[in-house]
Amino acid sequence: MSNCIIAQSGGPTSVINSSVVGLVKANQELKLYKNVYGGLNGIEGILNKNIINLSDLSEEDLRLFQYTPSSGLGSCRYKLKDSSECIDEYSTLVSILRELDIDTFFYVGGNDSMDTVAKLSKYSKENNLNIKFIGIPKTIDNDLKFTDHTPGFGSAAKFICTTALECYLDSSVYTNNGIFILETMGRDTGWLAASATLARINGQPVADFIYVPEVSFDRLKFLEDVRSKFEENNKVFIVVSEGIKDENGKFISEFICTSNDSFGHTQLGGVSEYLRNLILDAGITTRVKALELGILQRCSMHSAANIDIEEAYLSGYEALKYAMDNLNGVMVSIERISDTPYKTKFSPIEASKIANNVKYLPTSWINKEGNNLNDEAFNYFSPLIGDTPTLNFENNLPKFKAFTI
């Protein structure tokens, strides 16, 4: 009986640890491997032999870990080159896996991680290594192709909707409330911002406008939208994705900030502040507030969605079954069978199809004006936010367990 290893990569989510627990539990039940190892800090840590044994964990620790947000095994933003470019790295990795008698490597991540899975499985097949590489989806951005949605998204959406409701109430207390701008994450796609369409009071969406990257942002149209709504209601509530772009495809946030992250992505943030200044300069009102939800969107386990935790768990569980079926180079994908009642099934999809690919919000879900969402969007998002989990508590605060702190 050989072993397997699981690691996490890319930006954290609230439910990424649930996938690890799902895999560990699947192995307890299906007894495929002797040990489930955990690679700390993704592939970078594995290359440094930074590895723990997750099969030793107690039931209590597993439960704590499942309800702990953020990558509890640590993460990395390590972009694996093609094997032709850095064969040493590939052979180092293989020798480490061989040393620990590991025949399957599970990688929980987004499209960059699926690129790693695709490259490693290709290398393994080409060289008859008999080591499998299987991907488990994870990203709050919900931008992976060939899956209805991604674990991590529902909890982020639930936090966004909950705080949108609360911020709307907070920004409605005065006779002259002015304008409120809530900024969500979403570098390339509008899934997160769009989910705010679920935030409703008395059946009415709190967001007057939702701006997403799928519609090119027109400053003059924006100011017209805001001015006319402000004249009508004396207040405006706006949700905006950090990744909105102008007609030339240039990030609006780049008009403020141009620093880069290590992958060459433009670092975003501050779009709401930019819009705030646009409104102030246009003289619509002097009362404009902007709030960036920032990383809270991806780590607020206290406001996670149970269904998301469960699907993350099942994705880990399913991945082990794919290994049992001897699949290599696939990712667990979620197919939606029906909205009401909400029903899904899991199936394997080639990781190479997911890698370096982006799934956009369907433009048919966006209204003609390009500034809000329609009922199709509501029906899609609604089942994903589910009810709230019961966390473990200590001194009236959530009790968390992670391995890299």
Place this chain on the structure above:
Amino acid sequence: MSNCIIAQSGGPTSVINSSVVGLVKANQELKLYKNVYGGLNGIEGILNKNIINLSDLSEEDLRLFQYTPSSGLGSCRYKLKDSSECIDEYSTLVSILRELDIDTFFYVGGNDSMDTVAKLSKYSKENNLNIKFIGIPKTIDNDLKFTDHTPGFGSAAKFICTTALECYLDSSVYTNNGIFILETMGRDTGWLAASATLARINGQPVADFIYVPEVSFDRLKFLEDVRSKFEENNKVFIVVSEGIKDENGKFISEFICTSNDSFGHTQLGGVSEYLRNLILDAGITTRVKALELGILQRCSMHSAANIDIEEAYLSGYEALKYAMDNLNGVMVSIERISDTPYKTKFSPIEASKIANNVKYLPTSWINKEGNNLNDEAFNYFSPLIGDTPTLNFENNLPKFKAFTI
């Protein structure tokens, strides 16, 4: 049988509506008034006869309202001048109250509102008006004198501690995590920032440093703190109050921004961004993140503290009992009898003593280095964050009820 009126003023909290419900329920039980009216948008709304009848509310609406964050009756930032300066306003108010046969005015607010209560009760006594003015405490800032703490604070502290834990995990996933700065509200005092001392994993506080306005902020000392902790741990987690000041009493945030609110307070925010730039300029690391929690601190009912909702309710209930005892110009205050088990009692205190007065964090709770809190602080804060309420839900999101939206 005459009537009473209740209104809310100043910045919202998550539990301010619970005080209104406490008063309505007290009147249902003690039958002191025929009707409990609600003044919309504070004293400003009452002067405009913007008044509803809260006695008509159903049990279900009362429950929804109790668990709705932010001032559901609306608020104002209306500073009442002395009666000698604007006698017209006083007589207009009195004639409106007379018109509705109102003999008690309850005002839920912070020290500016208690100034209003003090002025109006003085005017009432001097002119034998036989109208009572009673204050119910409310502020997330916890800076009212002569009360152990204020309703609203515990829920804000609970949100700060919960998100501090979650952000700490999020900022600990890489091998090179860098420095994280979490900015809390707290213009004049450090209560909110200091409460983050409760956020602990395995018994260890997640915050390496907590900076509060009660200690003058020394840039060089700060950079020494951060540099040495970063050399030791390769990461630093900082909590900072928006209101920290330099040795001359100048707000650190003023070095970035100088706009004013309508009361002449300096509008704060951005201190974490300022500290981020200090660290970057000092060359300690290039990986520095800053997050302002902003208004989420005062409206996150989804992460409120049950004990806070209960104490807000009891403050409203108690206020009606003071009216029954014919008190005028007092505020409900909370006295702590013991930490463990947590026991309190309520008593009336002169509103004039609260007005325009500030309660600072005791310096004996701050460590010698001036950059963290000690066990006395932990023992004080601990009982205030309590467990989490069970909200009303609709489509898996909290269901809220407010009267001004």
